[in-house]
Structure formats: structure tokens, C-alpha cells
Amino acid sequence: MPSLKAMISYGSFRIPHCFYSLPFYAVAGMSAQARADCNKFMTTKKKGGDNMNEITREQALDAFVGREIYACQSSLIEEALKQQLFSVDEIDNLYREFDGNLLSPAVCVKCHGEFPCLDSETGECEECYEANQMPQEIFEWWLISPWLGKKLQLIGEPIINNDYGIWWGRTTTGQAITMDYVIQKVYDDVMGYTV
Numbered sequence: 001m002p003s004l005k006a007m008i009s010y011g012s013f014r015i016p017h018c019f020y021s022l023p024f025y026a027v028a029g030m031s032a033q034a035r036a037d038c039n040k041f042m043t044t045k046k047k048g049g050d051n052m053n054e055i056t057r058e059q060a061l062d063a064f065v066g067r068e069i070y071a072c073q074s075s076l077i078e079e080a081l082k083q084q085l086f087s088v089d090e091i092d093n094l095y096r097e098f099d100g101n102l103l104s105p106a107v108c109v110k111c112h113g114e115f116p117c118l119d120s121e122t123g124e125c126e127e128c129y130e131a132n133q134m135p136q137e138i139f140e141w142w143l144i145s146p147w148l149g150k151k152l153q154l155i156g157e158p159i160i161n162n163d164y165g166i167w168w169g170r171t172t173t174g175q176a177i178t179m180d181y182v183i184q185k186v187y188d189d190v191m192g193y194t195v
């Protein structure tokens, strides 16, 4: 294999065994050996301090978003909801579930009782969380692939999935989608990263 530096300078940079040109879900079907080779290669550090891992991850994330997220259709969905073509009841995960991810401190911020786990965002016990629950604030609606729709639905993101399409209710705005925690999480889970 030519050196990394040579490949970059010849402009023919390509990662062996990484099938970025395939649909994203195909990566999950890579053989264990191919994935191991890929991970080994991607964590290679270039002389001079640049981290290959960061460069390729950023490029791959861009390609991922370009492939799985089709278009921003906030006005369309808002109008469909307003005209009652779509119902608010169709929005899955409009209310985020109690996550129980906060293990310590174990004292609920509302009732001050002690619990084995609390919600990581609000610091409340399950009972207080459910009593004070607010709908997630959706800033944008994006038309997305069925594959990404399933992934985002499983991690608690707002999703509309009906006869007309699949939309993701994005709870952030004003930054690149590649910066969204949930998008990076889906990407990293499928790629087997532990960052």
C-alpha cells in the first residue's frame, strides 16, 4: 500500500475496505475483518499532527447526511398540521421518555426524594418527570430516509411516519446537521465508534 502522505499528495485518497459510495446501511454489513482494517486505517495519525480519523469522520458524516436527509420541509409540515391533514398525534416521541441515565446524585430536584436513577436532562425522578413533562421543542422538519427514520425513532427523536413520507422533527437549529448530537450518535453507532 502506498504511504498515506503519497496518497493524499496524489489526490487519490481512498480508504481501503470502506464502502462510502454504497448506501450508508451497507457499511453495517461489512465483514469484521474489513471493519477492523478500516478502523485501524482511520485512526492512523499523519506526521505533523493532523489526525486522519477526524478528517475522514467529518467527510463521511457529510456524505451520510447528504444521503439520508433529503430536504427541509418545515413550512410544509407546519401547514399540514395547521390544516389538520396531519395530526399532532402522528408525531412519535413528541414527549421524550424518562431516561433514567443520571445515577448520581440520586436526589430528585423537585420532590427531594432519593432514587436509584433520575432523568439526565431535568434531574427529576420518574414520577416528577412525568408530572412536569413538556413536548419536545421542534424547530425544523426534515424529509429523511426510512432507514434513518427508524434509527432516530429508536433514540427518542420526534418522527412523523405516514402514507406521505417520513419526517424528522429537529430539536436544534442554527448549526450544521452534522453537528447534531443525535446524528453523530446514529453515525458512530453504525460505524462502531466508541467516541
Ligand SMILES: [Zn+2]
Pocket: 108, 109, 110, 111, 112, 113, 124, 125, 126, 127, 128, 129
Ligand atoms: Zn421527584
